[in-house]
Amino acid sequence: MESILNIQDLNVHFRTTNGQIQAVRRLNLFIPKNKITGVVGESGSGKTQTFLSLFGLSQASQVSGKAEFNGVDLLSLSKSELNKIRGRDISFVFQDPMSALNPYMNVGAQILETILAHQSLSKPQAVHLAEELLLSVKMNDPRAVMKKYPHQLSGGQQQRIIVAMAIVNEPKLIIADEPTTALDVSIQAEILELIQDIHKSHSTSIVLITHDLGVVAQLCDYVTVMYAGQIVEQSITSQFFSNLKHPYSQALMASVPKFDMNQDDLFPIPGQPPVLDHEIKGCPFAPRCPHVMAVCTVKEPSMISVAPNIMAACHLYPQGAS
Amino acid sequence: MTYAFKRLIGAVPLLLIIITLAFILMRSVPGGPFDQDRNVPPEIEANLKAAYHLDKPLYVQYLNYLGGVIRGDLGPSFKYHDYSVSQLIKKGAPVSLRIGGLAVLVALILGISLGAMAAIYKSRLFDNIVMGMTMLFLAMPSFVIAPALSLLFAVVLKWLPVGGWGDTPKQYFLPIISLAIPQIAYITRLVRGAMLEVLQSRYILFAKARGLKAARIIWVHAIRPTMLPVVSYLGPATASILSGSIVIEQIFSIPGIGRYFIQGGLNRDYTLVLGMVIFFGVLIILSNLLMDLIYSGLNPRVDYERRGGG
Numbered sequence: 001m002e003s004i005l006n007i008q009d010l011n012v013h014f015r016t017t018n019g020q021i022q023a024v025r026r027l028n029l030f031i032p033k034n035k036i037t038g039v040v041g042e043s044g045s046g047k048t049q050t051f052l053s054l055f056g057l058s059q060a061s062q063v064s065g066k067a068e069f070n071g072v073d074l075l076s077l078s079k080s081e082l083n084k085i086r087g088r089d090i091s092f093v094f095q096d097p098m099s100a101l102n103p104y105m106n107v108g109a110q111i112l113e114t115i116l117a118h119q120s121l122s123k124p125q126a127v128h129l130a131e132e133l134l135l136s137v138k139m140n141d142p143r144a145v146m147k148k149y150p151h152q153l154s155g156g157q158q159q160r161i162i163v164a165m166a167i168v169n170e171p172k173l174i175i176a177d178e179p180t181t182a183l184d185v186s187i188q189a190e191i192l193e194l195i196q197d198i199h200k201s202h203s204t205s206i207v208l209i210t211h212d213l214g215v216v217a218q219l220c221d222y223v224t225v226m227y228a229g230q231i232v233e234q235s236i237t238s239q240f241f242s243n244l245k246h247p248y249s250q251a252l253m254a255s256v257p258k259f260d261m262n263q264d265d266l267f268p269i270p271g272q273p274p275v276l277d278h279e280i281k282g283c284p285f286a287p288r289c290p291h292v293m294a295v296c297t298v299k300e301p302s303m304i305s306v307a308p309n310i311m312a313a314c315h316l317y318p319q320g321a322s
Numbered sequence: 323m324t325y326a327f328k329r330l331i332g333a334v335p336l337l338l339i340i341i342t343l344a345f346i347l348m349r350s351v352p353g354g355p356f357d358q359d360r361n362v363p364p365e366i367e368a369n370l371k372a373a374y375h376l377d378k379p380l381y382v383q384y385l386n387y388l389g390g391v392i393r394g395d396l397g398p399s400f401k402y403h404d405y406s407v408s409q410l411i412k413k414g415a416p417v418s419l420r421i422g423g424l425a426v427l428v429a430l431i432l433g434i435s436l437g438a439m440a441a442i443y444k445s446r447l448f449d450n451i452v453m454g455m456t457m458l459f460l461a462m463p464s465f466v467i468a469p470a471l472s473l474l475f476a477v478v479l480k481w482l483p484v485g486g487w488g489d490t491p492k493q494y495f496l497p498i499i500s501l502a503i504p505q506i507a508y509i510t511r512l513v514r515g516a517m518l519e520v521l522q523s524r525y526i527l528f529a530k531a532r533g534l535k536a537a538r539i540i541w542v543h544a545i546r547p548t549m550l551p552v553v554s555y556l557g558p559a560t561a562s563i564l565s566g567s568i569v570i571e572q573i574f575s576i577p578g579i580g581r582y583f584i585q586g587g588l589n590r591d592y593t594l595v596l597g598m599v600i601f602f603g604v605l606i607i608l609s610n611l612l613m614d615l616i617y618s619g620l621n622p623r624v625d626y627e628r629r630g631g632g
Contacts, residue, residue: 057531087533094531099524104546104622113542114532149622165532 003068004173004205005031005054010065012046012053012229022276023049023060025229028303031173036199036206038220038237040213040252042273046229047209051175055090056082070172088118091166093176093195097158097183101150107161108146111168118169129168137164137194156187160194167198174198177209192219213256217241225249228274228284236309245312248285283315291316326611333607337600341391344599345384348592355400355590374400387593391600397593401585407597410582415601417487418571418578422563424498429505429559434552436506437513438540444518453514456507464566468500468573485574497574501566505559509552516548546620553617557610564602 012024024046031037039047052058054067054074067074070089074082094100102110111130115121121129127146134142137160150158159179166174176195180188196219199206208220216223216237223240225233225248233246244250254267271288274280283289286296293315301313356362356370371377375386390397396407440449459467475496476484482492520526521544529539568580579598586594618624 055531057527083530083533083535085533086531092528092531094524094528096524100528102525102529102543104620105543106622113534113538117532117534117538151623162528 002033003030004033004070005029005207006068007031007050007054008066008068010050010054010067011062012049012058012060013062014059015061019277020061022279023229024053025276025280027065027230029224029231030234031205031207032222033205034203035221036196036208036219037222037224038216039207039209039224039226040211040216041226042252043211044273045226047226048177050226051177051207051209055086057086057092084118087114087171088169089171090173090175091169091171093159093162093166093174093179095178095181097155097162098150100162101158103150106147106149107153108148111146111161111165114165115168130164133164133168134161137161137167139164154187155183156190159183159187159191163191163194163198167202167204170202171204173205173207175207175209178211179208180215181211195219213241213253225252228280229276230284231303231313232285233310233312233314234303235311239307239309243307243310245306245310245317246285246314247289247291247316249312251288251290283313326615329611329614333604333611336607337603338388340599340603341388341596342384344596345387348590348595349380351590353590355592357590374398387596396597396600399586399591399594401589401591401594407593410594411579411597411601414577414579414582417576418564418567418580421494421497421501421570421576421578422560422567424494425501425505425563425567426556426560428498428502429509429563430552430556432502432506433509434513434545434549437510438517438545438548440510440514441517441521442540449514452510456510459503459507460511462504464500464504465569465573467503468496468570471496471500472573485576487574487576493574493576497567497570497576500573501563501570504566505563508559509555512551512555513548516551517544520544520547549620550617553613553620557606557613560609561602561606564605 007027007029010024010027010029011022014021014023027046027050029050039050041047049058049060053060053063054069056079063075065075069085074085077085101107108127108130111133112123112126115126115129116123119126119129130146131142134145139145139157139160145153145157145161153161163179166176174195179195180191183191192215195206195208198204208215210216220237223233223235223237224231225235225246227248233244233249235243235245240249241253244253248269251267251269255269257266269288274284274287280300282295282297282299283301286292289296295315299315301315301319303311303313304317304319306312306314306317354376355374356367362370368377375383378386387397394408396411399405399407399410402410436452440452443449472484475482482495483490485496486493526539526543529543534543567578568583570576571578571580572584579601582594583598585591586598
């Protein structure tokens with residue numbers, strides 16, 4: 001299978017007043033081309049920082065490793081080279097559309113500048129493209145919409161505009177960072193449908209960062225589970241939910257409330273994710289793991305194939321030669 | 323327009339209060355306009371007072387004065403004989419307004435660029451130097467800076483004239499810079515703080531994520547919200563530059579209206595002082611109104627017209 005993004009040994013460090021935080025640790029991740037890959041995990045597991053740091057958008061003090069995107073190593077690029085890729089070959093959809101749009105500019109100007117930063121078009125051509133684009137994300141009366149300021153639009157409309165900006169330069173990869181978390185439930189479905197439509201019509205590769213396993217089941221071809229700045233399980237969605245391999249994935253799934261449960265049946269994961277201000281020995285999930293063994297606190301498990309199309313980093317599965 | 327009109331109507335009672343307070347204060351100060359004229363016989367002083375209606379009860383004088391103001395007549399000056407207060411203001415105001423206006427302009431241009439650059443190069447050498455300088459200049463009032471600059475550039479280096487007005491454009495430099503420096507320092511800090519906050523916001527991150535050029539991100543996306551606190555500050559800044567110019571005009575012997583304020587106060591030139599108070603009051607009210615209008619122009623979420631219309 002071809003990759004659109006292949007991350008090897010990514011480390012992302014932050015300097016804080018309390019010392020260094022290792023937000024992403026020796027992360028290896030393969031994002032398949034023309035597919036939707038879900039990235040799930042608790043807050044602070046490094047999901048967002050992994051992708052922001054690759055494209056020079058994080059405040060990290062240090063980013064190291066390799067990340068092959070479309071044939072080039074992103075981490076070897078200069079600032080201006082990265083700036084050319086951003087918005088053109090890769091685009092982002094952020095969590096809260098209200099805060100992602102500049103409140104002091106009308107949305108038309110913001111769409112136009114996104115086009116003109118990467119395509120050599122005349123102003124009228126860009127306006128025409130923007131109007132077509134707004135129609136394609138199901139915004140009626142694009143001419144009127146473009147004159148509006150963000151606060152004059154609903155959350156759903158704002159997110160449609162963000163999505164429109166994300167696809168305007170026909171990127172190879174879209175990173176959607178919790179695109180529906182800030183929206184009403186009824187709007188969430190519309191936006192997810194929109195993302196799915198884009199994927200179908202342009203076969204764009206998409207990374208969908210989310211808390212919501214339901215969204216993963218509905219939309220994603222592949223699932224990646226992150227914990228404490230690392231990947232713990234990577235799986236094809238069709239098998240993921242029926243065949244959870246990593247104890248963290250199992251715990252995550254068990255903690256999702258279901259309709260027919262009462263309060264006593266909630267299963268939160270005991271304990272807290274580790275604070276990443278020091279080197280972690282062994283498996284980061286060991287202190288919370290119901291299956292913890294002696295080896296878990298000593299040796300870090302490596303990602304191995306545990307079933308067809310499923311990889312996991314866990315000592316429950318024979319680590320083989322590695 | 324309706325909003326601006328409403329604000330102007332609203333300014334009338336404010337102006338009335340200012341005039342009344344100034345009138346009361348001026349009259350409660352001991353002495354009178356003719357005390358310094360030596361050996362005036364009592365009969366002549368009485369005649370003088372009668373000529374200027376100072377022999378009438380205070381409330382009559384007050385009402386007479388208000389009546390004059392409404393008709394646009396600020397009365398005669400007691401000390402500058404042959405001049406009305408309006409004539410004096412007309413003579414001095416253009417000079418003072420030019421100095422004040424240029425000082426505001428210089429403060430804006432330098433304050434905004436220095437502040438923005440300091441924010442962009444945060445915690446680097448440039449930022450540290452600029453922040454140190456602003457601290458220093460904020461602690462120094464205009465009347466300290468002016469003689470210091472004058473000593474350096476006029477007396478020691480002889481690059482610029484010590485004072486005077488109207489002979490050479492070089493005479494503009496020192497008074498304008500002296501007036502502007504504390505404002506530059508304040509606006510720089512204001513812009514730096516606001517810019518730093520704006521640069522942290524999600525929409526700047528999203529602008530970067532869209533591959534926009536750094537210059538566009540700063541001067542199109544970040545500058546507008548950064549300008550909001552600056553515009554809010556310009557009202558008070560105008561007031562402080564105006565009052566600063568009173569001292570500066572004295573130091574550089576500039577024929578503005580500042581000296582009329584001082585001389586008027588010392589001479590108990592009642593009408594002149596009241597005229598100046600009205601002039602400055604109107605100026606500050608107008609500049610505040612202008613700033614509010616600019617503010618609403620900058621911020622699409624503030625719409626005075628609609629809110630005013632209910």
